[in-house]
Amino acid sequence: MAQKKVLGKGLGALLSDSNDTSQSMEIRTVTEGNPSSIADIPISQIEPNPFQPRMTFDEDALNELADSIMSLGLIQPLTLRQIDKDKYQIISGERRFRAAKLAHLEYVPAYIRKADDTGMLEMAIVENIQRENLDAIETAISFQRLIDECDLTQENMAIRVGKKRATITNYLRLLKLPAEVQKAVKIGKISVGHAKALLSLEDTDMQLALCEAVIKNDMSVRQLEDKVRKICENSSRESSDDNVKLPDHYYKVAEIVGKYFDNNISLKRSSKGHGTMTVRFRDDSQLECFLKAIEAKQL
Secondary structure, eight states: OOOOOOOTTTHHHHOTTOHHHHHHHSSSOTTTTOOOOOOOEGGEEEEETOOOOOOOOHHHHHHHHHHHHHOOOOSSSSEEEEEEEEEEEEEOOOHHHHHHHTTTTTTTEEEEOOOHHHHHHHHHHHHHHHOOOOOOHHHHHHHHHHHHOOOOOHHHHHHHHOOOHHHHHHHHHGGOOHHHHHHHHTSSOOOHHHHHHTTOOOOHHHHHHHHHHHHHTTTOOOHHHHHHHHHHHHHHHHHHHHTSOOHHHHHHHHHHHHHTTOOOEEEETTTOOOEEEEOSSSHHHHHHHHHHEEEEEEE
């Protein structure tokens, strides 16, 4: 048997007697009940975690980590579960695993743990939230998966990941934003602070419009918060005016104009007489018919 590379071995292996070649040639196994023991596992026998919450890996960062591993070895072991005689699955440490492959390691140090799929998912997500740089949306999705797939409450999650319950709630709220806004957060076009400000709005179209404005005009979080506050104040005033009884001629206008737009029309009036008329049309033909009626004075 060819002697395996020392490069990439765990700290325990590096401190062991380097003259004991028989020990260095065999794969060390973990003593049951001793989770601090490390085994050196052939990288060819390891497969990725199908429950991996991280969706993307920065290639430059992976290459930098690979360079570090080539120089110093893999200091932090992976955590694996054994699924067959010579087959292991990653519980946590997939980023290190990928970098180790780039560094052409033959063996990697690992803790071996017993876990069913649910337990594996929970451990993988918690481990990633605690140790990896997940973006805000990935973190939110991870929290949601802990709720949906592992039956964890927000209180239990707070204990598992060492965060306040309010922090977890704020992450979960990000998933209520439109997909376009979530993507903007994910790729760094807007910050989590911007996203939190947008959550104060219920109108999806308004959220999208302001998200685009933030990106286009490089708006700060404070500037966005000011805009959102004004919109909410105006909306509140309009809402209080909704109960004002409309004069009869308002309904006549709605009836006449509305017949050209499938009655897709709404009128609002304040107590002072200020108001708005909103008409929604299905396509260009509806608007053209309305225009022709005006020109022919058929209204």
